[in-house]
Amino acid sequence: MMHDMSVSPAAPATIPTQPSPALPYDALLLYSFGGPNEPADVVPFLRNVTAGKGIPDARLEEVGEHYYGFGGKSPINEQNLALKTALETELAARGIELPVVWGNRNWAPYTDDAITELEEIGAKRAVALVTSAYSSYSGCRQYREDLAVVLDKRGQLGEEGSTGVEFDKVRSYFNHPGFVEANVDAVLDGYRALADKGGDAAAAKLIFVTHSIPDTMEAASRVSQATYSQQHLDVGELIASRASAILRHPVEWELAYCSRSGPPSQPWLEPDINDLLTERAGEGLRDVVMAPIGFVSDHMEVAYDLDTEAMATATELGMTAVRAGTVGTREPFVRGLVDLVLERAAIARGEDVDEAVVGTLPPFRSVCAPNCCLRRDGEPSGVPALCGSGLAV
Numbered sequence: 001m002m003h004d005m006s007v008s009p010a011a012p013a014t015i016p017t018q019p020s021p022a023l024p025y026d027a028l029l030l031y032s033f034g035g036p037n038e039p040a041d042v043v044p045f046l047r048n049v050t051a052g053k054g055i056p057d058a059r060l061e062e063v064g065e066h067y068y069g070f071g072g073k074s075p076i077n078e079q080n081l082a083l084k085t086a087l088e089t090e091l092a093a094r095g096i097e098l099p100v101v102w103g104n105r106n107w108a109p110y111t112d113d114a115i116t117e118l119e120e121i122g123a124k125r126a127v128a129l130v131t132s133a134y135s136s137y138s139g140c141r142q143y144r145e146d147l148a149v150v151l152d153k154r155g156q157l158g159e160e161g162s163t164g165v166e167f168d169k170v171r172s173y174f175n176h177p178g179f180v181e182a183n184v185d186a187v188l189d190g191y192r193a194l195a196d197k198g199g200d201a202a203a204a205k206l207i208f209v210t211h212s213i214p215d216t217m218e219a220a221s222r223v224s225q226a227t228y229s230q231q232h233l234d235v236g237e238l239i240a241s242r243a244s245a246i247l248r249h250p251v252e253w254e255l256a257y258c259s260r261s262g263p264p265s266q267p268w269l270e271p272d273i274n275d276l277l278t279e280r281a282g283e284g285l286r287d288v289v290m291a292p293i294g295f296v297s298d299h300m301e302v303a304y305d306l307d308t309e310a311m312a313t314a315t316e317l318g319m320t321a322v323r324a325g326t327v328g329t330r331e332p333f334v335r336g337l338v339d340l341v342l343e344r345a346a347i348a349r350g351e352d353v354d355e356a357v358v359g360t361l362p363p364f365r366s367v368c369a370p371n372c373c374l375r376r377d378g379e380p381s382g383v384p385a386l387c388g389s390g391l392a393v
């Protein structure tokens with residue numbers, strides 16, 4: 001394996017590999033959601049996120065309070081900077097020259113800022129790495145649409161796609177070995193933390209948590225081989241069975257959701273983590289490890305919905321609960337992301353690639369299908385999207 005430095009003598013990191021394994025790409029776009037840095041950012045950030053989404057004002061005020069409770073600052077930006085540094089370090093260690101540019105859909109540095117930076121460094125063809133592991137409108141297509149919308153505003157969207165910097169995207173990576181391995185490590189740390197807290201690890205339930213989405217978005221996400229929830233269930237089984245093998249006791253697990261929004265009349269994926277804790281406590285469950293596999297780092301949803309709200313619920317119910325970490329900058333995750341970038345590059349070069357994958361689902365598409373991950377089934381978004389087979393909506 002390329003990353004196994006033990007098999008080759010130490011080489012200076014400055015010697016470029018010829019030809020670069022990242023070709024045809026000359027830059028990596030670390031593409032994320034964004035979040036506020038200070039109280040004055042909160043309302044404009046929420047406006048950016050919710051433009052035209054029909055989220056009730058009451059929900060927005062409530063979410064605003066979550067941010068104000070943390071000084072108006074989301075942890076997400078610092079975490080993305082840490083991931084950027086980790087990616088740069090991993091690329092340098094492998095002798096790969098590929099500048100990393102960071103951009104967000106909803107806060108500075110915006111997509112537009114990132115494209116400007118790409119132009120400034122002379123990039124012609126970038127590969128986008130989105131900070132969402134699972135495929136759905138929110139975690140995939142919305143990023144692809146944002147690229148097209150921003151290029152259009154810059155006067156750089158032609159019939160065939162970008163007339164400026166070109167973009168491809170790394171596939172949804174929830175079932176890549178690096179992501180799964182890092183989550184197994186995080187879950188094992190969670191079980192250790194539970195034991196430290198006096199919990200009964202052998203009797204504990206492992207509850208995976210992810211962001212809820214509307215049922216309609218879930219249904220539309222199936223276009224790419226398996227729906228959003230099925231993707232979680234597939235890696236959940238894998239993470240739990242691997243953790244169980246290492247812990248040497250059975251690990252029972254379930255999937256729960258957090259951060260529901262939208263009007264109450266609109267069905268979203270359930271059970272909510274708080275409802276599930278309440279129900280299981282009623283059945284006698286005392287010990288819980290919550291593992292937020294739906295998030296790649298400790299976003300506000302993790303800091304508020306899990307560490308604050310769900311923890312309070314668990315405490316009220318008399319449970320011993322811990323929250324496992326997110327993959328963050330864990331070594332297997334970062335290594336896996338760089339492997340994925342090189343895999344995407346090989347696909348772009350037209351090579352026959354053996355895509356690394358774990359679980360029962362196939363590797364997700366690197367080039368999205370025309371109707372992939374629409375917002376709602378059968379309803380074309382009306383917005384062109386990059387990184388697919390054509391600009392078709």
Ligand SMILES: CC1=C(CCC(=O)O)c2cc3nc(cc4[nH]c(cc5[nH]c(cc1n2)c(C)c5CCC(=O)O)c(CCC(=O)O)c4C)C(CCC(=O)O)=C3C
Nearest residue numbers: 033035049053063074076131132138139211213261299300
């Ligand atoms: C699947 C999914 C992910 C996981 C994948 C990924 O990681 O990308 C995710 C991530 C995130 N969501 C975030 C924040 C928000 N999401 C909102 C609203 C929504 N999210 C949705 C889905 C998802 N969202 C959906 C279907 C909506 C309804 C509106 C719509 O249909 O689009 C709202 C509006 C208020 C509210 O309703 O809560 C906010 C403020 C932040 C930043 C956190 C921080 O600051 O640390 C992050 C990383």
Ligand SMILES: [Fe+2]
Nearest residue numbers: 138211259301
């Ligand atoms: Fe969200």
